[in-house]
Amino acid sequence: MGFITYYEGAKMIEKIVGNATAEKVLLYLTAYGEGYATAIAATFNISLNMVQKQLARFEESGLIAATSKGRTRVYSWNPRYPFLAELKAFLEKVFQYLPEEEKERYYRERRRPRRSGKPL
Numbered sequence: 001m002g003f004i005t006y007y008e009g010a011k012m013i014e015k016i017v018g019n020a021t022a023e024k025v026l027l028y029l030t031a032y033g034e035g036y037a038t039a040i041a042a043t044f045n046i047s048l049n050m051v052q053k054q055l056a057r058f059e060e061s062g063l064i065a066a067t068s069k070g071r072t073r074v075y076s077w078n079p080r081y082p083f084l085a086e087l088k089a090f091l092e093k094v095f096q097y098l099p100e101e102e103k104e105r106y107y108r109e110r111r112r113p114r115r116s117g118k119p120l
Helices: 006-017 020-032 037-044 048-061 084-096 100-107
Strands: 064-069 072-077
Touching: 006 020, 020 037, 020 048, 020 072, 020 084, 020 100, 037 048, 048 064, 048 072
Parallel strands: none
Antiparallel strands: 064 072
């Protein structure tokens, strides 16, 4: 069996996890550790409703847990999930094989404010 292209690999992952939205949510959580529905939907330019439904499915299965920060529900990995280490190792391997341009486009968002006085 030869080298698998990203496109083929992504399709295989999509089929394993059920759909493209599930794949994107899992890879987002792999990259950032936590997230909320609006940010995930905006990152990938997909329907907020689809992201919310997928997050609800993952929460119901016990894979992720939600906490409230103000009026926002923030989702992160559930440390009590029995296969979390194995799943995260798998997703990190998938993340390694993403093309650099895709990583830059979706997974390199600046997450903290710029230091005051720092030149642009």
